[in-house]
Amino acid sequence: MKRKLAKTGFKSPYDSDYDDDEPYEYNSGDDVEDDNKESFIEKEAQKIREKGKAAYFRRGMFTCPYCTTKPKPRDGIYEHLMSHARGLSRSAEDIKTRAEYAALLKALGPI
Numbered sequence: 350m351k352r353k354l355a356k357t358g359f360k361s362p363y364d365s366d367y368d369d370d371e372p373y374e375y376n377s378g379d380d381v382e383d384d385n386k387e388s389f390i391e392k393e394a395q396k397i398r399e400k401g402k403a404a405y406f407r408r409g410m411f412t413c414p415y416c417t418t419k420p421k422p423r424d425g426i427y428e429h430l431m432s433h434a435r436g437l438s439r440s441a442e443d444i445k446t447r448a449e450y451a452a453l454l455k456a457l458g459p460i
Contacts, residue, residue, distance in 0.1 A: 438451040
């Protein structure tokens with residue numbers, strides 16, 4: 350068994366120094382999972398920062414970049430956009446959706 354593992358380069362899960370809990374990096378096109386969620390949030394937040402807050406301020410209102418069918422929040426107040434993002438970053442069903450809103454919170458943050 351050790352010889353096979355040595356040829357393939359994989360570590361044996363029975364070794365005492367084996368660690369499978371290392372987070373892996375998110376690459377574009379990958380599925381977002383618990384293991385690469387933090388990496389996805391960082392990359393998504395960087396994209397949002399590059400666009401700047403002005404990209405989400407249209408017609409005198411702040412809008413959510415992820416809500417395409419119905420603009421959220423309807424009143425366009427910045428605090429309401431942050432409240433909307435905070436709520437969905439905690440309660441959305443999909444991991445990717447939770448991560449997107451967490452990245453929005455991280456990037457835009459307080460005024």
